[in-house]
Amino acid sequence: MTTIVSWLGSLALLLSLGGTAHASALAEPTSATSATSASGAGCDVVHSLTTLGRAQRDLLHRACIEGPREDGSTYAALFRLVSSSGWHAGVVSTILRRHERRSVTAWADGGFHSTPPALVAQERLESVLPKFARGERCPELRNSEDLAEFLDAVGADEEPEELPFTSRFASCVGVPLKAMEGTRLLTIRADGLVDVTVVMGTRDFVHARRFRREEAVQLGGHRFLIVAVPEASPVAVFANHENQELPLAWRGLMGRNSVIWAAPPRRSCLDMSVHMNAGTHLFIDGVRVDGGPPADVCDTPKGGHGPDPTVDRTVAITLDRRGSGVPDHEVAALVCENDRPVVRHLSGVAATAPSEQLRPAGECDTLRLDLSTPDQQRVAVLGVSKLPGCETSPMWATDVQERARHILERDPAHRGERDYANFSAYAEASEALASLETQMGGRSEADSERGADTNALLGSAAQEAWRQGIDTLLSFAVQCTPGEPSGKDQGRWAYSIRATSIHVSDLFARGYYSRDGLDLEDFIDVQSVGFGGVDQQDAALGALLDRIFEVQSPRIVRPPVDTHYRRSQPIRVSRVFEAPEEKDVDLSTPDSIVARFRPIARDRWTWNEVRRGARREVRPRACEELAHRGARSKEAIDAVRETFAEPSNKENTLTLMRSRDRLDISSDPGALVYEGELFPPRPGWYMVVVGDTDEEGVEDAVCVNATAHNLDLWGEMIISGGPLAYAPNGSRALLYLRPRLGATWYLPNHWLGFGFSLGYGRTIYSGTRGDWVDLDVSQQENLQWIRNALLLAPHVEARSRATKLPVELRARLGVAINSGLVDISRVDPALVEFRLGNDEDIVLDLDTDVNLDLGIGVPLGPVMLNIMGVASLSAVDDSLLRSATSVTQDANVYVGFGLGISGGRQ
Numbered sequence: 001m002t003t004i005v006s007w008l009g010s011l012a013l014l015l016s017l018g019g020t021a022h023a024s025a026l027a028e029p030t031s032a033t034s035a036t037s038a039s040g041a042g043c044d045v046v047h048s049l050t051t052l053g054r055a056q057r058d059l060l061h062r063a064c065i066e067g068p069r070e071d072g073s074t075y076a077a078l079f080r081l082v083s084s085s086g087w088h089a090g091v092v093s094t095i096l097r098r099h100e101r102r103s104v105t106a107w108a109d110g111g112f113h114s115t116p117p118a119l120v121a122q123e124r125l126e127s128v129l130p131k132f133a134r135g136e137r138c139p140e141l142r143n144s145e146d147l148a149e150f151l152d153a154v155g156a157d158e159e160p161e162e163l164p165f166t167s168r169f170a171s172c173v174g175v176p177l178k179a180m181e182g183t184r185l186l187t188i189r190a191d192g193l194v195d196v197t198v199v200m201g202t203r204d205f206v207h208a209r210r211f212r213r214e215e216a217v218q219l220g221g222h223r224f225l226i227v228a229v230p231e232a233s234p235v236a237v238f239a240n241h242e243n244q245e246l247p248l249a250w251r252g253l254m255g256r257n258s259v260i261w262a263a264p265p266r267r268s269c270l271d272m273s274v275h276m277n278a279g280t281h282l283f284i285d286g287v288r289v290d291g292g293p294p295a296d297v298c299d300t301p302k303g304g305h306g307p308d309p310t311v312d313r314t315v316a317i318t319l320d321r322r323g324s325g326v327p328d329h330e331v332a333a334l335v336c337e338n339d340r341p342v343v344r345h346l347s348g349v350a351a352t353a354p355s356e357q358l359r360p361a362g363e364c365d366t367l368r369l370d371l372s373t374p375d376q377q378r379v380a381v382l383g384v385s386k387l388p389g390c391e392t393s394p395m396w397a398t399d400v401q402e403r404a405r406h407i408l409e410r411d412p413a414h415r416g417e418r419d420y421a422n423f424s425a426y427a428e429a430s431e432a433l434a435s436l437e438t439q440m441g442g443r444s445e446a447d448s449e450r451g452a453d454t455n456a457l458l459g460s461a462a463q464e465a466w467r468q469g470i471d472t473l474l475s476f477a478v479q480c481t482p483g484e485p486s487g488k489d490q491g492r493w494a495y496s497i498r499a500t501s502i503h504v505s506d507l508f509a510r511g512y513y514s515r516d517g518l519d520l521e522d523f524i525d526v527q528s529v530g531f532g533g534v535d536q537q538d539a540a541l542g543a544l545l546d547r548i549f550e551v552q553s554p555r556i557v558r559p560p561v562d563t564h565y566r567r568s569q570p571i572r573v574s575r576v577f578e579a580p581e582e583k584d585v586d587l588s589t590p591d592s593i594v595a596r597f598r599p600i601a602r603d604r605w606t607w608n609e610v611r612r613g614a615r616r617e618v619r620p621r622a623c624e625e626l627a628h629r630g631a632r633s634k635e636a637i638d639a640v641r642e643t644f645a646e647p648s649n650k651e652n653t654l655t656l657m658r659s660r661d662r663l664d665i666s667s668d669p670g671a672l673v674y675e676g677e678l679f680p681p682r683p684g685w686y687m688v689v690v691g692d693t694d695e696e697g698v699e700d701a702v703c704v705n706a707t708a709h710n711l712d713l714w715g716e717m718i719i720s721g722g723p724l725a726y727a728p729n730g731s732r733a734l735l736y737l738r739p740r741l742g743a744t745w746y747l748p749n750h751w752l753g754f755g756f757s758l759g760y761g762r763t764i765y766s767g768t769r770g771d772w773v774d775l776d777v778s779q780q781e782n783l784q785w786i787r788n789a790l791l792l793a794p795h796v797e798a799r800s801r802a803t804k805l806p807v808e809l810r811a812r813l814g815v816a817i818n819s820g821l822v823d824i825s826r827v828d829p830a831l832v833e834f835r836l837g838n839d840e841d842i843v844l845d846l847d848t849d850v851n852l853d854l855g856i857g858v859p860l861g862p863v864m865l866n867i868m869g870v871a872s873l874s875a876v877d878d879s880l881l882r883s884a885t886s887v888t889q890d891a892n893v894y895v896g897f898g899l900g901i902s903g904g905r906q
Contacts, residue, residue: 043064044061044297044298045286046091047342048332051088052080052081059077060091063095067099068096068106070106070107071110072110074106078206082199087238089251090247093210093238097210103208105206106206107204116202117179117230120176120179122228124173124174133219137174141164144164151222158262158263165185167257170185184228186198186228190211193216193239193242194213195211196210197238197239199235199237199238200229200254234251234252246316247285247287249326249327250326260325265318265326266319267319268317269314269315269363270315270365270366271366272314272367273312273368274367275309277373280334282333284315285329290309290311297335298340317349319350319351322352322354326351327351328348329351331345331349333369344371345369345371370469371469378418378419380474381404381423382473382474384400385478386480390480407631408545409631411542412632412637413632418472421469471504475500475501477499480495496529497541499548501524502524529557529673530664542631546574550670552575553575554574554691555573556573556700563706564708570676571595572659572674572675575671577589591658592656595676596688599684619685626640655676659673659675682801682803683750683801684705685703685706688702708750711744712755715742716739716866716868717898717899719896719897720733720896721733721734725895726893733765736892736896737763738762740759743757751801753798754794756795757793759792759793760791761791765784765785765786783827783828783831787890788820789819789820791819792817793817795812795813796814797811799811808859809854809856810856810866812854812855816851818846819844819846823841823842824843834885845888848877851870854869855900865899865900866901869895870894873893875889880893
């Protein structure tokens with residue numbers, strides 16, 4: 001009978017246990033299913049754990065797929081997670097749920113040890129807590145006022161003043177005193193929680209314990225979990241609520257017995273609008289929120305999200321006061337690259353705020369992300385700074401941003417590949433980007449020595465830029481160097497523009513978030529381009545952008561505007577050569593390149609242009625599109641090709657050699673500058689091109705205006721007389737001096753001009769009257785008289801302009817009004833007729849001269865020295881062949897020589 005009763009009792013117990021097991025089996029899948037739904041599909045979210053290195057992420061990923069191992073490597077990974085400040089330890093909950101594990105314990109040395117005191121205490125608590133709830137154990141505590149006040153505070157959603165679950169409670173329910181040494185109790189309010197995972201770590205072991213809903217003890221209509229944890233250990237708690245998508249999280253350091261969630265965490269919401277490429281998986285705190293199919297990142301079928309997936313939804317999040325133990329939220333986007341999940345985006349969302357800054361219930365924060373791959377690379381300019389020394393220079397640097405935008409939007413080498421992003425719009429919403437402007441603009445060698453701090457700053461701003469959809473961040477600095485205070489460079493300036501760029505797209509494509517020994521400095525590029533004048537700023541900026549974005553088409557840096565045709569025109573070409581794909585192959589770059597140039601016909605002159613001397617801004621129509629050298633246009637290059645296709649003009653070549661100047665040497669061995677000197681054959685407009693020999697190979701062009709002064713100011717001194725003067729029957733000039741000042745205005749053809757001169761003529765005459773020869777007075781002494789004349793002469797002038805000769809030939813023909821005062825004080829008063837009957841010693845005489853001046857001009861810097869030859873017929877109104885009968889009959893032919901100096905102005 002006893003045997004039967006025992007058998008029946010055992011059967012009943014078995015049925016009871018079986019029913020309980022069955023009930024647990026039913027409850028567990030429900031819990032697991034809900035939890036799995038809440039946590040997202042797959043284990044790929046492990047790859048977003050930037051707290052860990054790649055090896056540790058791979059370890060946890062295998063643990064998520066195959067199950068956790070309790071070894072030293074697992075301990076190191078889990079301890080790092082539970083010690084971190086974020087939600088990352090929550091993946092342990094995912095691993096336990098996937099493999100139906102209640103707990104995992106990993107020791108630092110990878111060995112096996114006796115159960116730690118805190119876990120011994122936990123086992124005892126779990127075994128007696130149901131009896132305590134029923135009042136079968138420690139009824140004095142179960143019915144105490146402390147517990148009643150605690151339950152009243154929890155019912156009112158307030159923090160209790162006293163905590164009943166302490167060492168006294170543990171001793172009362174039978175926890176061994178030794179087990180409570182160095183152990184504290186963590187009370188978790190579990191109302192509405194589907195499951196709870198507690199992760200704790202010490203220097204010896206890491207333990208994770210997952211609790212199901214039914215394991216919580218019910219007291220006063222509330223559910224509680226009481227967990228024993230090592231004192232002074234980091235603890236993280238993650239729980240899935242039956243009505244919430246994102247898990248609840250808490251982390252802290254166990255210094256004393258504590259209770260969490262007695263007052264429910266404050267909730268807020270996140271209004272999301274995220275654009276992504278197909279195949280991108282979006283997570284918040286490890287929970288997938290994009291609504292995609294339940295597949296791993298690299299198993300997503302093609303087109304799984306459609307061409308342009310957009311996440312537009314509102315997600316409930318925790319936003320509690322500071323000190324509540326809530327870690328910040330994290331938004332992560334994963335994509336598949338090379339059959340491996342990598343982080344496409346990572347950013348944080350604050351989970352705590354000062355009490356006075358907490359949003360009222362119902363107000364949502366906004367999250368706007370554009371994670372799609374744009375058709376064009378988006379470039380933002382952080383700012384422009386003038387380095388010391390530029391304050392007094394004529395360089396104006398504040399519009400560099402606008403110039404860069406113009407180039408990126410209009411230049412054919414950039415406009416199809418890049419898009420200018422308005423940085424100001426991003427900076428207003430981003431403290432990280434706004435603060436980076438001055439940091440990048442003022443970077444120096446000392447910054448690189450700051451190591452982790454600099455990387456942290458740049459990484460934070462780069463992350464923000466990536467979040468805002470910016471691919472490249474640029475910062476410009478303008479440097480100005482004055483010429484030597486003495487010498488030819490006095491008053492001249494040399495400039496350079498330095499660009500610091502962060503290629504954010506390259507940075508994050510390489511997985512910066514993985515922190516696999518990646519040096520952020522590898523993604524910072526510093527380039528600079530020098531130039532010699534403010535008018536070359538646009539072309540220099542274009543060449544700088546070519547270097548930054550490795551544009552291989554050559555770019556001509558515009559020479560100075562309207563340089564005198566007798567001076568060489570500097571031609572500089574910036575070019576980037578593509579590096580070979582094989583690392584062991586050296587980059588081969590030529591030491592010289594060939595440019596071509598030819599004169600281009602000036603369009604038909606209008607009378608207004610002729611009248612104003614064809615000012616320098618009047619360009620040929622073929623050069624109009626080439627005027628803005630910063631942004632080349634396709635229309636301009638097409639016009640250049642048409643111009644060079646015309647056989648009317650002779651083509652010349654110009655060899656450009658590689659520049660070795662310090663400002664032209666780049667950190668990139670493929671970025672070179674070639675320079676040469678263009679000597680125009682004569683004044684006029686020239687078109688210079690670089691590219692292949694056929695017209696289709698034109699890649700860049702520039703128009704050069706070799707100018708000649710349209711106003712020439714000159715002065716000269718001519719001497720003649722004696723044997724150089726010819727007057728067969730008149731009065732022979734003993735000495736003839738003629739200093740003159742004049743101005744000549746040249747027509748737009750540059751070689752023909754007209755003008756006037758004002759001069760002084762001094763002639764000393766000596767001789768006898770020709771009609772006295774038959775009177776036998778030939779032995780009479782020579783008479784002498786002097787003529788002082790004012791010469792006013794209009795003229796026409798022609799000059800050669802060819803630079804093949806080092807000198808210029810010029811000819812000037814003019815008629816002069818010769819107003820003279822004749823000094824006859826040395827003429828005998830008895831010669832009444834010869835003195836024209838004048839008793840006075842001064843006679844006024846008006847004559848007309850014809851002057852032909854021939855000269856050879858030798859350039860001497862800004863002026864020209866003229867060696868003159870003169871042929872002049874004076875007094876054309878007097879007879880050269882008849883005998884002179886008075887002092888005013890002074891016709892002479894002068895052949896003289898002299899020196900002159902001339903200089904022009906525009």
